[in-house]
Amino acid sequence: DGGITQSPKYLFRKEGQNVTLSCEQNLNHDAMYWYRQDPGQGLRLIYYSQIVNDFQKGDIAEGYSVSREKKESFPLTVTSAQKNPTAFYLCASQTGGSQGGNQPQHFGDGTRLSIL
Amino acid sequence: SQKIEQNSEALNIQEGKTATLTCNYTNYSPAYLQWYRQDPGRGPVFLLLIRENEKEKRKERLKVTFDTTLKQSLFHVTASQPADSATYLCAPTDTGRRALTFGSGTRLQVQP
Numbered sequence A: 001d002g003g004i005t006q007s008p009k010y011l012f013r014k015e016g017q018n019v020t021l022s023c024e025q026n027l028n029h030d031a032m033y034w035y036r037q038d039p040g041q042g043l044r045l046i047y048y049s050q051i052v053n054d055f056q057k058g059d060i061a062e063g064y065s066v067s068r069e070k071k072e073s074f075p076l077t078v079t080s081a082q083k084n085p086t087a088f089y090l091c092a093s094q095t096g097g098s099q100g101g102n103q104p105q106h107f108g109d110g111t112r113l114s115i116l
Numbered sequence B: 001s002q003k004i005e006q007n008s009e010a011l012n013i014q015e016g017k018t019a020t021l022t023c024n025y026t027n028y029s030p031a032y033l034q035w036y037r038q039d040p041g042r043g044p045v046f047l048l049l050i051r052e053n054e055k056e057k058r059k060e061r062l063k064v065t066f067d068t069t070l071k072q073s074l075f076h077v078t079a080s081q082p083a084d085s086a087t088y089l090c091a092p093t094d095t096g097r098r099a100l101t102f103g104s105g106t107r108l109q110v111q112p
Helices: none
Strands: A004-007 A010-013 A019-025 A031-037 A044-051 A054-057 A064-066 A076-078 A087-094 A111-115 B003-006 B011-014 B019-026 B032-038 B045-051 B056-059 B062-067 B072-077 B086-093 B106-111
Touching: A004 A087, A010 A019, A019 A031, A019 A087, A019 A111, A044 A064, B003 B086, B011 B019, B019 B086, B019 B106, B032 B062, B032 B072, B045 B056, B045 B062, B072 B086
Parallel strands: A010 A111, B011 B106
Antiparallel strands: A004 A019, A019 A076, A031 A044, A031 A087, A044 A054, A064 A076, A087 A111, B003 B019, B019 B072, B032 B045, B032 B086, B056 B062, B062 B072, B086 B106
């Protein structure tokens, strides 16, 4: 079955450490997204990519970095500069299009990141 | 700035009744509005998309309305079942924006 796989499901970060969250999709979608979800808040956009080798900052990109070397993969690195990284991180993909809201997004089941 | 409001209090209803969830938005005019279902510890799952020129959309027991004058969408679950218990997120999205903008969600609890 086609879908999005996020790993690991749970991740712990030590002070000063960078950690990388994996996101892989086999839906042949051009666009991929990273969101952060905190309790009682909506999903907030961290980064997105519309095509391989190109990505744009979202609303809360500080302290995060991404790469898009393959269509299927969009890893997110949470750097030590992100002072409050504890959250639920969601990756999504979408078919290409001129506007983001006119197509549904497909989500993975998230990675929960905590501070040790 | 754009603001999306969904009732943060959980909605508790009896099985078989109709649940109605509200999504209000201010300071922008979205061309599309999507609804998602999210279960605990899982990613959101797409349910319905409605466009600004559509007043209503249905899918099985689900119905969504989009009132651009009131700046509001209503999400109805008819003949509700305990399996419908989840958090429902709305995403009214601007034409100029590539990614979705989400509300914080409303938890629906259907009692047997």
